[in-house]
Amino acid sequence: MRSHRHPAYRADIDGLRALAILAVVVFHAYPRSLPGGFVGVDVFFVISGYLIGGIIFKNLDAGCFSFADFYARRAKRIFPALIVVLLGCLGFGWFALLADEYRALGKHVAAGAGFVSNLALWRESGYFDTAADFKPLLHLWSLGIEEQFYLLYPLLMVLAWRLRTNPLVVLALLAGLSFGFNLFLAGSDTVAAFFLPVSRFWELLTGSALAYAHFQRATAKPSASLRHELQAVAGMLLIAAAILVLDKDKDFPGAWALLPTLGALLLIGAGPGSWINRHLLASRPMVFIGVISYPLYLWHWLLLSFGLILRSGEPLHHRAAFLVGAAFLLAWLTYRFVECPVRFGAPAFPRLKLASLWSLLACAGLLGFAVFRLDGLPERPALADVRLKIDRDLPRLAADGYRSNGIAKALFQGEFKPGDDFFQLGDLPKDQPLTAVIGDSHGNMLYQGLATAAARPETVLNLGRGSCLPFIGLDTIKKSGKSAGCQPFVGNAIDFIAQTPNIATVVVAAFYKQYLDGGVTLRGRQAGSTPSGSAPLTASTAELFRTGLSDTLERLVQADKTIVLSLDNPDMDRTVMTACYSLLRPLLPRSPDTGCQMPRARHERDQALVRSLIEDAAARFPHKVRVFDPAAVLCDARYCYAYHKDDLIYQFDGNHLTVKGAVLVAEQLSSRRQGAATFARAR
Template identity: 40%
Template structure:
């Protein structure tokens, strides 16, 4: 979140800090617009956190030293600084959402607006986040999670500072909170990355880095005042180099925040500590264009993500580069207009209006909160859609995607231990068909279960699947996956299934980092050593560029004369890597001498890939980018059953 600058900086205004804001907001905006070209830009938020902790603590400690700190004045300044631009963006999102969004999307937007006005967005998105959560790009207010964490910090920190200052325990308070929060973060990064990201207690240490520096400087003097000049320059250069290293090496596949956020916040702290006279600070960070970008960083942060998100909702996941550049430019224009027309006048004259202005802004925020809550509670938009699209509007998310998967019993999240697998995941009946793989393998279970219940075939079912865990033995960047797979191969050695079916999103690379499937051949060799007589490798079913329901909802604006959606879609809507991955896996299976079945063969032809089983179907082929819906997986398993179980 672009840290909100304050009208009373202590000890003096530093243009280099605005330049540091420019680096942070520029990194975030470029990452959101061009994630492949700037994969590490999200760390800009952590830079903002340090700046916020430094500035806020400088102000409060300085006022405590002068004996003039006031909670009322502090929060009044926060309201004058934060509320105006936020109100403008929230109202704009509601208005645009009414025009552009489907009923379900608009309802979700109302919930997010309400959370944004209450500064609890981080908790809301934390609750929503899971492996099957809707893609982040379709949530126009997702970026408010960081603003929420900052405001939660501002609620607790002034009171804690006041108590610690009066008891002369300020160093102990800062050191204790920083260490406790950092330890919690490092632990959560290994056990629950979503909590590590959204939990304020696991992020406060980043603000404490800045707070600790502020306390030291206000005790010993201005930044770098007593330092040799060479040390000032080296400190700044070291901080800049550390930030550059993080930007160069960090990717979304790395565990975060953790040590990478620690490196980024340390680099930021060094840059601030070096002071405005350090050569990099004076020449680079205090450069006028950098300072200007820093001054508009807060409204720029607020505007850029809704513009990008709404464009993706309207156009699709793959936006052309010229459009992305135009959206970034429009973000800068809107941020500049917001700063010049709203923020700067209020900053200059807001204190004269005093309580009336604060009261008006608070009343407006309450009104927007009520509007968001009303949108969430009421069905304000009614869509006239075919039966299929009505289903897409009312049924979705994890409940639809994972229907009947035995999620939490036989398919585990990758951070759960193997002991969480239930005994009923492997039946004693023979022949035993054993499903091993990631969530895509888990999605096949309802189809095999329906086939088993039909009585057409007699067989037992075994399953060991793990979200984002391909069935590959050996090192995995997710330690939980390695533990699940090691336990699974041990179980296979004990039970010796008649058929092991291996399936995963073999070319996965967009969400959690590309799977390393180089160990597939070694895994197959281990299965043979275990005595498994047949090994079947499944290739991909149709994987789409974005969630299939979203593609269909967008196409609903272009229904044919009969009011029908296209039954098949061509390569322009498919994941561009799926056909190449299918060919590669077919070749590898042949080289290993194991059987291969391609799902593409059953759902695709020269005219394209099915979006649903037939014209009258009321459920799509999948509710996301590629996990088959229950009707689709039931059909698919019926088709491949003769190859796996023999002709009947």
């Protein structure tokens, strides 16, 4: 094997690694203290591009570059700690996680072992979503991007070198294209911009461009000129500004990612001789943290996320400091007893060592895939003694029933992608009456129960959309200030129902409370107007609610429909759901007095305004409109329960039912004793 050449070691770069990992760790442990700490990953990208680029250029210049040697060194650098972390989280998950959680972990272990975590996460959700807190391997997205970059980058540089093309021109062109793609996606799809490699490669490419400039001019020597001192100060200020000013509400990466990227470039470009680099970044504590930064990055989020999972999302508070301390200890142990022996130990049997690394990583990936395919191993001995089970059936009935027909296109006007919401709209049966469900996510939830309980699920169709109160003339505004896009969708759905003769019954269900307590803002529109040409109406929220409901009922009654207005199910708070989840956790103590219920009186107080508005509206149409109260099945005289028999029937947010919970409510709603005599049921 040819001699492999490395650029001269720079302690200040290890210190810059320390700065980056400390920002990330503090952000994850105490997000409010460093709201932009996530940009530490962007600093890592620049460092990686600079160091790996420098190695490639030196070896190309010396004529000793080898793809086999390059990837062997990457494997020895990346695989050892990753294998330990992947196997460790699978082992802990066996004893600590519920079946659905363990299934998801298995999927992410497999994705992590294949270095495609960023692509798997892109298909699931955003980095800043609440659900992301419960993904112990969320942070492997950045490792995926790096390794995807290094599959292409060496080949491109070898081609440029052999064709005698200036690598700096190639790097600048590619970085410009990647940055442009990043700007485009940040304005339209921030999740894709965050996770897709093509919108992130520019950060690694800029580091590589700096490495080539240093290689060409040999300017990476210690220097203490005024220009370098000012450059280092500017770089530190840019990174500090990114950490302190940015937060999860910014459209990141986009142009905001220039702050940490340029900051890292300036600090590296200032050279090891500038005061900041020499005295701060190259200090012994910073270098030590930088040396263990990779295993620390792997361990810290794993521990914090498992802590959040075991506490059912409750804040960690002082426990976060303990977990961070444990991450530092594990990082040092991993570096000392796993990384160092593999990377720097005796070079005996190098091929056997590499084959072992590849085999172990493959085994970890296959184990994760097996856990995923086996649905999280719900029959594990660790789960045998839990007091409650949770039903995690995915609500697929509606999406599976979708047909891209003319009715669907007219109803959703091209703004609706199948699978975004849950509905069935296709070949509607003509041999018996149909039931249509309209509502927001709570309507979608109830639809799952109604369709599951029905002998013929195709007789129930869902025309709801998340965050949309299903009333004519009303739009909803999210906390971000953006419209939920409810109009003209809701108006089209009501018109479709009114114009379809075999739809006999309409069930209306929604999370009404959020529209009346300010969680989601209502905005009134003149009937028939479009969003672009309408103006907000000046009226109280309750009055807007009353008017929208009255207009909707009048339109449906005129079309000779029977309407069932379903009041909302009890809204369990976080304390109740945390108590419920303690009955699911195999590693947590379980008290006989679980608190997995709420007083019915509190539910009645929560629903008082909604109930009065709905009952007043229904009273206008006594022969066509009936009111249904889910509390009849979810509550007794004293309490409303989040469980039924051995099943937890609420999702963790405390206001959405599971499919089994929705079926319980649906069976009661559809019975003739509840008065919905024309409710569509197969005979």
